Amino acid sequence: MAQVDTLDLVVLVALIVGTVAYFTKGSLWGVVKDPYATTYSTINGAKAGQTRDILQKMEETGKNCVIFYGSQTGTAEDYASRLAKEGSQRFGLKTILADLEDYDYDNLDKFPDDKLAVFVLATYGEGEPTDNAVDFFQFVSGEDVSFESGVPADEKPLSNMKYVTFGLGNNTYEHYNAVVRIVDTNLTKLGAKRIGTAGEGDDGAGTMEEDYLAWKEPMWKALAEEMGLEEREAVYEAAFEITEAPDMSPEDDTVYLGEPNQNHLEGSSQGPYHAHNPFIAPISESRELFNVKDRNCLHMEISLAGSNLTYQTGDHVAIWPTNAGKEVDRFLSVFGVADKRNSVIKVKPIDVTAKVPFPTPTTYDTIVRYHSEICGPVSRQFVSSLAPFAPDEASRAEIKRLGEDKDYFQERVASKYYNLAQALESITSQPFSSVPFSLLVEGIPKIQPRYYSISSSSLVQSDKVSVTAVVESIRVPGAHTVKGVTTNYLYSLKLKQEGDPNPDPHGLTYAITGPRNKYDGIHVPVHIRHSNFKLPSDPSKPxxxxxxxxxxxxxxxxxxxxxxxxxxxxxxxxxxxxxxxxxxxxxxxxxxxxxxxxxxxxxxxxxxxxxxxxxxxxxxxxxxxxxxxxxxxxxxxxxxxxxxxxxxxxxxxxxxxxxxxxxxxxxxxxxxxxxxxxxxxxxxxxxxxxxxx
Incomplete structure (x- = not known):
């Protein structure tokens, strides 16, 4: 065998390290961190120069409670936001919401004992942290945790930290709520003191909301006792200032009408395309897969040509949905803003640490149509928060009862799968015109991309992904028919592609040409999410x-x-x-x-x-x-x-x-x-x- 010289050895080691890094993506748990999952604000330049020192950030902004979130689809971020709001309004906590990937963790050993850290963590897939929580998870669960002070892990470097945890999981997976459990165990091992029980919500059982509500009340009680907090009557305090701009028109080229960021607004959208910067992809083909009148299943071929997006067989394609016109109209009407739906508004954070969840200036219609999850499950806590703004005493009393009685809420709202506007319509025909629109912006989650398993091989068609989707339409006995947001949107695109000029599947209409008609020609916003669901590298393996x-x-x-x-x-x-x-x-x-x-x-x-x-x-x-x-x-x-x-x-x-x-x-x-x-x-x-x- 030829002798290996020093240079050969260096190259060989580099190749091995590179190969391992490629296949593990730096993961200790088989986690592949999506390289496209950069933040929305990065694409808009909002984070330039931002400190990665959370303690410095809290000191500069006068905060005494940081609520970190690890979120894949936005749900954990929503719960974290709700905790921050409630902590501020009920207990006077000065809260800051923090994306885990925005900060470093090696100085948490200096966390002051008069402040609080909260961790709201979703478990993704088979016991994996979400993309934005990978680094934190690996740091806190590593065998050689190293903090700035140099205090070794076995000497409890986090002994000053008080913390709270809530996990979001799914009991149909084997590693149910694994991330929050592992983080909780390791924080305790490092000397931190947990306040209250470690909360766990179960999406698999459909009890996430009630699990959260049942956990948070005793948690707040324990926290008040530990930190000497006094509860006060919760009064709504807006996080955003919303002002109408009568001097601006929706036609102005600075007004966002559904574009996800500035590049799209200016018509200069370019890659890299990812979870906050979608590619507006043409649908090259669509066809029906079922041979039955009352059910539909779509096969769609979505072109990635010219995007530089790549995928591997087994990956997911994310489709950015648009709310149905019928539900947009209902929502605007219920909250008394239908007559000014196209008025231009500016949204500005009142607290310097708050983030506006969409581009601004924009319009009421745009926020509801493109940015808000108006058709999602209704939060009992959020319905309760609307009581002070009810149009009359009877509806105020009904809302209070719904908020206080979970069985009654289940019977009247949850079991009927009402969305928020439908729930309020079932209470009264009068509009809820007194609800501050800022409350809706804060309380309704952002609409999220829907992920579909790609049904094609990247080896066979590298510049095109296939999607296979049943058009969701579920009849609720004695109530109404629930329509899938994204699948009916795709169905309308299919009908348009087949020549229907005004498709309205199941009585729904969609702005299928997109903001300023930028999606005309049958386009849909997409990005790719990489998956671990892969064929064996050896094709001879069964x-x-x-x-x-x-x-x-x-x-x-x-x-x-x-x-x-x-x-x-x-x-x-x-x-x-x-x-x-x-x-x-x-x-x-x-x-x-x-x-x-x-x-x-x-x-x-x-x-x-x-x-x-x-x-x-x-x-x-x-x-x-x-x-x-x-x-x-x-x-x-x-x-x-x-x-x-x-x-x-x-x-x-x-x-x-x-x-x-x-x-x-x-x-x-x-x-x-x-x-x-x-x-x-x-x-x-x-x-x-x-x-x-």
Whole structure:
């Protein structure tokens, strides 16, 4: 063997380090931090020169409570904002809201004992921190935590810190609320003192809001006792000053009408495109996948040409939705601003630490249509905050009762899936004209992009992503029909592409040409989110895929990629797909395509189907999985990767149980041993999930 000289060794080490860095993205937990997930304010230049020292920031602004948030979709940020507001109004705390990625943590050992730190942390995916919390999570959970003072971890460097924690999780995932639990454990280990219990909200059970409300009251009581706070009657104090600008017109080129940032407003939008700077992508093709009148499923091809956006098979595409015109009209009418919807307004923070959640100047219509989650679930706490502004005593009393009685709120509002405007309409026909618009800006979460598993292979079509989406329309008995915000928006785009000049699916209309008609020609704002849901690097390795309904989306991409590799002469391992739907003649999506791939891949592709409504006894993918126990076990012995995509609450949980049973039964093991093997598969990445509630 040739001798390796010093230069060769240096290059070799650099290559190894670089390779490891690429595949781990610096993660201790298999977390891939999305390189595109830079902040909204960065694209607008708002953070230039901002200090990364939170203690300095608190000192300069006179704050005694910092509320950090780790948020992926905006929910944790919303809860953090609510805590900040309530702490200020009820207890006189001087609060500052802080994005975890905006600050450093190595001086937290100097955190004053008369101040408070609050951590509101979502757990993302399989026990992972959100993109903006990765660095903090790795810092506080690392084995060699190092603070400025040099005090070692075992000598309690955070002994002065008092803190509060609330986690947002989903019990359908194995690592439920893992991030907040790990952070809480490590903060305590480092000497910090937690006030109250560590709160946990469960999105999987649909109890997030009530979990939060049940946690925060005893927390506030414990905090008041610990820090000597006195509760006072909560009176609304605006965080934003909203002024109308009669000298400005919506036609002015400085007024934002739905553009996400200044580059888009000026018509000079350019990359990099990411979670705060979308690419306005043309939809090159759209078609219907179902053969039934009362249900729709869309297949869309979205072009990335010219954007420099790249994706890998298994990634997600984020689609930025627009609220339906019908719901925008309802909201503006309920709050008494319909007649001035196009008036230009300026929004300015009253507190120097507050952030305006959208570009300004803008209009009432723009805020409601493009920036506010007006169709989302209603917060009981927020409804309660509207009581002082009710139009009459009867509606004020009703709102108070809704705010105080969770069972009554469940019966009257939550069980009917009302949005905020619908809930208020059910109380009175009079408008809530006295509600300060600033209260709505502060209290209604920002509308978030919706993420869809990409149903195409990047190897086959690198400059185009496919989306597979059922158009959501759910009839609530005795109430109304709930329409999916984004899927109906996409459906209207499909109808427009087919030649309908004024599409209004299900009576909904959308501003589908976008602000200032910038989306004309069938465009949609998108960005790419990278995922760990990936094919094995060796195509000869077998894979098992469980994908009922639209859960088949990423597996279409997987099979498409393997067929392309086989066409190139590469050896492709056994590719086993379990697909389920209601009826083979109604909603067997991609049936013809799968038949084509079957002819290309031959015996290396097997598709097992479950049609739940073709027999008196419903049959689902988990039943078919059990029937194929021998083959599944044999493939697992060959080190097959196992993938699940779809409903987390029922299907994914049952598949997990069935797989453990198959392993135990086929190998003659105790049931708990089969469960252990499945857990180990999850840990080493050979069992992967892309699931939703």
């Amino acid at each position: 894979i098992i895929m469980i994908g009922p309904g639209t859960g088949v989306a990423p597996f279409r991409g997987f099979i498409q990629e393997r067929a392309a590799l086989a066409a190139k002469g590469e050896k492709v391992g056994m590719t086993l797909l379990f697909f389920g739907c209601r009826n083979r003649n109604e909603d067997f999506m991609y049936k013809e395509e799968f038949e084509k791939y079957q002819s290309q891949l031959g015996d290396s592709l097997k598709i097992v189907t479950a049609f739940s409504r073709e027999t008196s006894q419903k049959v689902y993918v988990q039943h078919r999985l059990r029937e194929e126990a021998v083959l599944v076990n044999e493939l697992l012995k060959q080190k097959a990767n196992f993938y699940v995509c779809g409903d987390a609450a029922n299907m994914a949980r049952e598949v997990n149980v069935v797989l453990g049973q198959i392993i135990a039964e086929q190998r003659g093991l105790a049931p708990e041993k089969g469960e252990e093997i499945v857990k180990h598969m999850r840990t080493n990445g050979s069992y992967q999930e892309d699931v939703w509630s």
